[in-house]
Amino acid sequence: MSQLEFDDNAARTLEAMYLTPDVVGQRAKVIEMLAPAPGEHVLDIGAGPGLLAYDLARMVGESGRLVGLDASAAMLKVARTRLAAMPQAECMEGDAADLTFPDASFDIAVSTQVHEYVADMEKAVKELHRVLKPGGRALVLDTDWRSIVWHSSDKARMERVLQCWDDHLADPHLPATLGARMRRAGFRVLRVEIVPMLSPRWQPVSYAAGIMKTIRGYAAANGDRHGLSKEEVQAWYDDQLRLAERGEFFFSLNRYAFLAMR
Numbered sequence: 001m002s003q004l005e006f007d008d009n010a011a012r013t014l015e016a017m018y019l020t021p022d023v024v025g026q027r028a029k030v031i032e033m034l035a036p037a038p039g040e041h042v043l044d045i046g047a048g049p050g051l052l053a054y055d056l057a058r059m060v061g062e063s064g065r066l067v068g069l070d071a072s073a074a075m076l077k078v079a080r081t082r083l084a085a086m087p088q089a090e091c092m093e094g095d096a097a098d099l100t101f102p103d104a105s106f107d108i109a110v111s112t113q114v115h116e117y118v119a120d121m122e123k124a125v126k127e128l129h130r131v132l133k134p135g136g137r138a139l140v141l142d143t144d145w146r147s148i149v150w151h152s153s154d155k156a157r158m159e160r161v162l163q164c165w166d167d168h169l170a171d172p173h174l175p176a177t178l179g180a181r182m183r184r185a186g187f188r189v190l191r192v193e194i195v196p197m198l199s200p201r202w203q204p205v206s207y208a209a210g211i212m213k214t215i216r217g218y219a220a221a222n223g224d225r226h227g228l229s230k231e232e233v234q235a236w237y238d239d240q241l242r243l244a245e246r247g248e249f250f251f252s253l254n255r256y257a258f259l260a261m262r
């Protein structure tokens, strides 16, 4: 397994991908599910470039509090710039599996596309539960990469590329066990929603177009273990461009949002 490094370059790429309509729609869904109110205290674990944190900080207002926590200094730099004008918002370095806040500190704890990277998930869910006030809401959203439907002219090669890509996560199938894990930690799971990343045809500004480039880079650097040469990875990528030109591109992948109460 070789996890993605969230450096300056990754932070810029991720920010661009997370400004595409698919992920803008995801944030609207997360906000609808959490319904943050003015004055509430919110923790965003793995806040990344701070796009969701920005919306949440505006919703809780100056009588509330928003803490954006992340393990990556490069991500925190982007988030701090985005949140700079809001006194209710602060960013800090930290680990999802080892939160430094006292018990019952927050009304809301949210974490999107983060726990799939966390090796000690048992501890991370316990921590999520611990820092919430009784009655507080948690929302955890992750991708299950088994849900992917991605058309290719070479099915076997596509499978090998996706197997290689699975290595970038601690658990590429986390949603399948997430509800049970949250219940074991003492949560009441209230609602589960699918958030699709869907490109039924080629869309240059889309999650699919962005992740395609990221997967090409990752597989070119880490493909050896799966018998993938750099040339094969490039051929996989070129095939997608050809399908796009011919009007035959199709990409569909599900993220799963779990809303729970402590």
Ligand SMILES: C[S@@+](CC[C@H](N)C(=O)[O-])C[C@H]1O[C@@H](n2cnc3c(N)ncnc32)[C@H](O)[C@@H]1O
Binding pocket: 006, 014, 018, 045, 046, 047, 048, 049, 050, 051, 052, 069, 070, 071, 072, 075, 094, 095, 096, 097, 111, 112, 113, 114, 117, 118
């Ligand atoms: C795919 S990004 C998602 C960012 C953001 N939550 C969003 O949805 O826009 C994953 C983020 O999780 C952070 N991360 C990964 N492992 C972490 C951990 N153990 N503790 C805190 N943050 C972590 C990364 O640095 C990165 O910013």
